[in-house]
Amino acid sequence: MLTTVVNISYLMGATAFVIGLRQMSSPDTAQKGNFLATLGMGIAIAATILIPLSGASNNYLWIFGAMIAGGIIGYVSAKKIKMTAMPQMVSVFNGLGGACAVVLAITELIHFSDGRITVTDGQLLILLLTLLIGSIAFTGSMLAYAKLQGLVNDKQVSLPKHNVINIIFLGILLAACVYVFMTQDDPSLLWILLVMVLALVYGFSFVAPIGGADMPVVISLLNAFTGLSAAAAGLIYANKIMLVGGILVGSAGIILTVLMCNAMNRSLFNVLIGGFGENNHSAKTGEDDQLAKEITYTDLAIQLFYSESVIIVPGYGLAVAQAQKVVKRMDNLLSANGVDVKYAIHPVAGRMPGHMNVLLAEADVPYPKLLDMEDANEAMPNTDMVLVIGANDVVNPAAYDDPSSPVYGMPVINVWEAKNVVIMKRSMSPGYAGIQNQLFFHHKAKMLFGDAKASLENLIDEIKTIS
Amino acid sequence: MEKLFLLFDENLILIYLLIFTVILGFEVISKVPTVLHTPLMSGANAISGVVIIGAILLIRNADPSDYVTLSLGALGAVLGMINVVGGFAVTNRMLKMFTKKKK
Numbered sequence: 001m002l003t004t005v006v007n008i009s010y011l012m013g014a015t016a017f018v019i020g021l022r023q024m025s026s027p028d029t030a031q032k033g034n035f036l037a038t039l040g041m042g043i044a045i046a047a048t049i050l051i052p053l054s055g056a057s058n059n060y061l062w063i064f065g066a067m068i069a070g071g072i073i074g075y076v077s078a079k080k081i082k083m084t085a086m087p088q089m090v091s092v093f094n095g096l097g098g099a100c101a102v103v104l105a106i107t108e109l110i111h112f113s114d115g116r117i118t119v120t121d122g123q124l125l126i127l128l129l130t131l132l133i134g135s136i137a138f139t140g141s142m143l144a145y146a147k148l149q150g151l152v153n154d155k156q157v158s159l160p161k162h163n164v165i166n167i168i169f170l171g172i173l174l175a176a177c178v179y180v181f182m183t184q185d186d187p188s189l190l191w192i193l194l195v196m197v198l199a200l201v202y203g204f205s206f207v208a209p210i211g212g213a214d215m216p217v218v219i220s221l222l223n224a225f226t227g228l229s230a231a232a233a234g235l236i237y238a239n240k241i242m243l244v245g246g247i248l249v250g251s252a253g254i255i256l257t258v259l260m261c262n263a264m265n266r267s268l269f270n271v272l273i274g275g276f277g278e279n280n281h282s283a284k285t286g287e288d289d290q291l292a293k294e295i296t297y298t299d300l301a302i303q304l305f306y307s308e309s310v311i312i313v314p315g316y317g318l319a320v321a322q323a324q325k326v327v328k329r330m331d332n333l334l335s336a337n338g339v340d341v342k343y344a345i346h347p348v349a350g351r352m353p354g355h356m357n358v359l360l361a362e363a364d365v366p367y368p369k370l371l372d373m374e375d376a377n378e379a380m381p382n383t384d385m386v387l388v389i390g391a392n393d394v395v396n397p398a399a400y401d402d403p404s405s406p407v408y409g410m411p412v413i414n415v416w417e418a419k420n421v422v423i424m425k426r427s428m429s430p431g432y433a434g435i436q437n438q439l440f441f442h443h444k445a446k447m448l449f450g451d452a453k454a455s456l457e458n459l460i461d462e463i464k465t466i467s
Numbered sequence: 468m469e470k471l472f473l474l475f476d477e478n479l480i481l482i483y484l485l486i487f488t489v490i491l492g493f494e495v496i497s498k499v500p501t502v503l504h505t506p507l508m509s510g511a512n513a514i515s516g517v518v519i520i521g522a523i524l525l526i527r528n529a530d531p532s533d534y535v536t537l538s539l540g541a542l543g544a545v546l547g548m549i550n551v552v553g554g555f556a557v558t559n560r561m562l563k564m565f566t567k568k569k570k
Contacts (some may be wrong), residue, residue, distance in 0.1 A: 017514050018491060018565050024510045024558075025499035031562040034510050038555040041517065045551075048520045049527075057531045066541040070519075071546025077549075078556035087505065089557055094512045097550035103543035106519045107536060215542055216505075225513045226550075230518035237524050243481075244488055245517035251492025256504065263501050314511060345502075354503035361564035372501075 002052050009047035014016055014244040016040025021252060044241045084319040087351045088148040091219045094226050095141030100263035101134030101229035106196055108236060113189040124184055126235045128177050132199045134229035139203030140222045144215050147207075148351060154211055162209035162272055169205055173198045179380060213393070214271045216352040217260050221268075224253025263347045264410060292428065295446035297455075300422055301462030307384035309340040313413055314360065316350050317390015317426065324363040325391065330460050331365070338466055342369055344376030344386075344413050346394035371412055380417040388415060388423040390452045395423075396437045421445045424455050506561040518548025537538025 016036050025150065049063065074093070081089045105127050111117045112127070146152045146363040159165055176195045183191070190223065210218050231246025261268050304310060312331070318324060331341045343365065347354040357370060371379065380386070388395055398405035411467050415421050428447075439445055448455055450464025475482065499507055522543030529536040 003469060017517075018495060021492075021507075021514070022495045024507050025496045025564075027500065027503060030503060030506060031559070034506075034513075034519075034555060034562055037514055038559075040526055041514070041551055041555070044520060045523070048523045053524075053527055056527045057540065058527050058531070059529060059531055059537060062526050062537050062541050063544060066522075066526070066544035067519075067548050070545035071552045073545070074549035074551065074553030075556055078553040078560065081557065083560075086557065086561065089553070090493060090505075090509045090512055092555045093509075093550050093557070094515070096546045097512070097515050097518055097554075100516075100518045100547040100550065101542045103539055103546065104518070104525060107525060107539040108544075111536070116519065121470070207488075220504075220508050223508055223515065227511070227515040228516075230515050233521045234520050237521050239520055239524065240484070241515050242520050243484065245514050247485060247488040247491045247512045249515040251489040252496045253495050253508070253515075255481065255497055256499070256511065259497075260504055262479045263504070347501040352500040352508075355505055357502045358505070358561050358564045389539060438516075 006047045006051045009043050010241045013040040013044035013047070013241050016043070017245050017248055020221040021102075021248065033048075033452045036227060044245075048239075055140065073131065075153070078222050082322075083359055084322070084350075085149070086358070087216060087355065088145045091141045091145040091148065091222070094219065094223050095138045095145065097226045098134045098137030098141060098222070098229055100235050101130050101226070102138055102196065102200075104233050104236070106192070107131035109192045110189065113187040113192055116154075119184075119337065121184075123236065126179060126232050128195065130229050130232040130236065131196055132173070132177065133225050133232060135196060135199035136203040136206060137222050137225040137229055139200045140207040140225070141203075141219065143207040144219050146151065146221065148215050155210075157204070157210040159184065162205070166205055166209070168200075169198075169202055173202055180391065210271065214266070216348075217257055217264070217266075217268070217271050220253055220257040220260055224250050224257060227251075227253055235273060236366070244350075263353050292440040292447045293445070295422055295448055297448075297458045300446075300448060301459055301466060303385055303422075304334060304339065304387070304459075305337060305463055305466050309342070309379075310385045310387060311344050311383050311415075311418065313344045313346070313376075313386060313388045313391050313395060314349060314356055314416060315346075315389065315391020315394060317392075317424075318388070318452050319350055319359050321390065321454075323389070323453040323456055324333050324359050324365075325395055326453055326456040326460070328360075328365055330463070332367075332457055333460060333463055333467070342371050342376075342379070342413075344371050344373070344379075344457045346373055346413055347390070347411070349391060349394055352442060372415055373411060377414050377417075380414050383418040384420065386415045386418040386421045388421065388425075391428075392425070395439055397442070398437070402438075415439070416442050416444055419444070422448055424448045424450070424452055426451060433451055506558055509554060509558040509561060513551055513558055516547055516551035517546060519551055522547050542554055 017040050020033045020037030023029035109127055112119055154278045176198055180191050180195055207218055227249025231243050234242025234246055334341050345356050347353050392405055395413050395415045396407050399407045399410045402408055522540050526540035529540060
C-alpha cells in the first residue's frame with residue numbers, strides 16, 4: 001500500500017517537472033510552472049523519506065538535520081543575493097548539485113573498493129560516469145562563478161593551446177577510468193580517488209579557456225551536465241524520478257544552451273573551442289589620432305529635456321552601478337515633461353539573456369516601455385537621443401563592418417542611426433568581449449565618463465534646474 | 468557481445484524511458500523567448516537538484532554506526548538541498564519581476 005502511494009507520488013513528481021518546465025517557457029505561466037516544479041520536488045522528497053526500505057535503519061535525524069541545514073543555506077543565499085549577481089548564484093547552486101552527485105558516487109565506490117557491495121559491469125560504469133560528469137559540473141561551475149564575479153580573469157587561468165591540453169587531459173582521465181574498470185576484481189581506492197581528483201581538475205581546465213562573455217552559455221551547458229549526473233545517480237539507486245528529472249534537465253539544458261548561442265549568433269563549437277576575444281589582435285582598435293568627444297551634464301540635460309523621443313540602452317555597467325532605480329527616476333522626470341522614454345533591450349544585455357529585463361522590472365519600469373532589439377532598431381531613425389548606459393559590445397558597429405572583429409555578425413542595436421548618441425561609461429576601456437568600439441569615435445556620438453549612478457544623479461539635478 | 472544484448476533486453480523499458488524523456492526535454496522548451504532563458508535555466512537547475520533523493524536513500528540505508536557513510540550522505544543532502552531550495556527560490560525571485568510589471 002505505502003509502496004503504491006510512493007510510486008504514485010514519484011509519477012506525480014515527474015509529471016510536475018515536465019509540465020512545470022513547459023509552463024516556465026512562456027512568460028504568462030512561468031511563475032506557475034516554477035511553483036509546480038517546486039511542488040513536484042517536495043512530493044518526490046517526501047515520498048523518498050517515507051518509502052519502505054527493508055532492513056534500513058533510516059537515520060532520520062541525519063536526514064532532517066542535513067536537509068534543514070541545506071535548506072536554510074539555500075534559501076538565505078537566494079534571498080540575499082543581489083539581482084545583478086544572479087547568474088553566478090545560479091552557477092554556484094548548479095555546482096553544488098554536481099558536488100552532491102560526486103559525493104554519492106564516491107561513497108558507493110568506497111563501499112565497492114572495500115568489498116562491502118558488489119557491482120555489475122554496468123553499475124561500475126554508471127558509478128564512474130556519475131563521478132566524472134558530476135565533478136566536471138562542480139568545479140566548472142565554481143570557475144564560472146569566479147569568472148562572473150570577477151575573482152579571476154580569463155588570462156590568469158588559461159594556458160597557451162589550452163584546448164589541446166584539455167583534449168590530452170580528457171584522454172588521460174578516461175584512461176584512468178578504464179584502468180579502474182579493468183582492475184575491478186581487485187579494486188584500488190587510490191585509483192578511484194585519483195579519477196575523482198583528475199575529473200575535478202578537468203572541470204576547471206574545461207572552463208578555463210572559455211571567454212568570460214560566453215560564461216552564460218557554459219553555465220547552461222554545465223547545468224545540463226548536472227542533470228545528466230543526477231540521471232546517472234538515479235540509475236545507481238534504480239530511482240525513476242531521479243532518472244526522469246535528470247534526463248529532462250540534461251536534454252532541456254542542452255537545447256537551451258543552443259538557443260542561447262543562437263541569440264548571440266555563435267555556435268556552441270565556437271564557444272567551447274574558439275575562445276571569445278582570443279583572436280582579437282586583428283580587430284580594429286581605436287587609432288591614436290581618433291578622439292572621442294565629451295559632453296557636459298548641462299548640455300546633455302538640455303538635449304534630453306528638449307528631445308521628443310529618447311531611447312535608453314542599458315548594459316551591464318548600469319547593473320553594476322545599481323543604477324536601474326536612478327534611471328527610472330530620470331525617466332519619470334523626462335516623461336512628466338512630455339519626453340517619450342523607451343528602453344532598448346539587447347537579447348544578451350547584462351550577463352545573460354533576460355537579465356536586463358529582470359533588473360529594470362525590479363526598478364518598476366513598465367513592460368510596454370521595453371523594446372526588443374528589432375523594434376528598437378526600427379525606431380532608431382526617428383529617435384532624437386539615444387543614451388547608452390554601461391553597454392558596449394551590444395552597440396558596436398564592428399558587428400556590421402569589421403569581419404576581423406570577434407563580434408562580427410552578432411546582432412546589435414543600431415544606435416548610430418538615431419540623431420544623437422551619448423555613451424555613459426566609466427572609461428574608454430574596452431567592453432566585456434575585450435574589444436574597442438568604433439562607435440565612440442562616430443560623428444554623432446558623445447561621451448559622458450563616470451560611474452553610471454553618480455552621472456545619472458548629476459543629470460537628474462541638471463534636468464530639475466531646467467524644468 | 469552476448470552480454471550487451473542481454474543488457475539491452477533486460478533494460479528495455481528503461482531505454483524507452485530514456486529516449487522519450489530526451490525527446491520530451493527537447494520539445495518542452497524549444498520555443499522559449501529570449502527573456503526567459505535565464506529564469507528557465509535557473510528552474511531547470513533547481514530540478515537537477517533531484518539528485519538529493521540519492522543522498523536521502525544513501526543515509527536511510529546506512530548502518531547507524533557507519534559514520535563515514537552517514538557523514539558523506541549528510542554532506543550530499545546539504546549540497547543537494549542548497550541546490551533545490553536555492554534554485555527554486557532564486558527562480559521565483561526572477562519570475563516575480565515578470566508578473567509585477569504586467570499589471
